[in-house]
Amino acid sequence: MQFTKILMVAGAVALSTASFAHGAKEHAKGAAPMKMEQKEWGIGGHSKDVKRTVEIRMTDNMRFTPDLIEVKQGETIKFVHLNRGKVMHEFVLGTKKELDEHSAMMKKFPNMEHDEPYMAHVGAGKKGEIIWNFNKVGDFDFACLLPGHYDAGMVGKIKVVAK
Template structure:
């Protein structure tokens, strides 16, 4: 009979309890991409980007629904915007898997998509992103204060590569 069984089991139990907080924190960050990251309660960070700047929800002059589906389509996949216009982009996930919408330049979105492939559980929260669980909606409120051609896409690993992207043309003020 092994007399060390109880201490070994007790030690294993104690070590398991010590590892529990780390395990729980790991699980919460592994699914962080699916959360809204407290966006509704946090103040909007307004940092000028080449494609515009975040805006308060009350500033939106119109809402554009963008449907996301598991066949890796965004609909509509092209938007026309007037320079200075503030839109509420409402991302509607009609699929059964997580999707997101991220605004940016083509180069920025490609770089971010490459990073997402390397770090699929990466946690981030920017006002030009909406992470949308299946059957839910997410909003981006954005002022397009720079004229030019920009893009929006789902950057979850594999979705961007499958063609889940669209274009935004911001027409200069006359």
């Protein structure tokens, strides 16, 4: 765990000198292929495997709708994120522990650039999407980790049930 924190700090320091991604800017799409890495909460999915689409609305009252989603193990979901607010929001999948750690990093480095297959950064009035394969059973979380948003309660839960 300590090694993970060291890597996160080192990565954040390196990224803090890179181009900034938060604020009015959105992450560049297609700049480089994203790595599909197995996570505790699943792995990036492919559009050909999508079983269903779940629309998630984001608002400036710091809420997601819906904020509770049930998924079957092995299901590939396309999340479509609609930002109905006037500020940028993001959708980041993970465990509570991972999201807590990432949120702490975002507070220290609010302009750090990051782009992973389990996150979407959505500008005001825009739409974003991710495709994720939930290949592990468990209770997982999603959140907006922009400074202040997570602490204000912009969080949700995903329950992955066995087939």
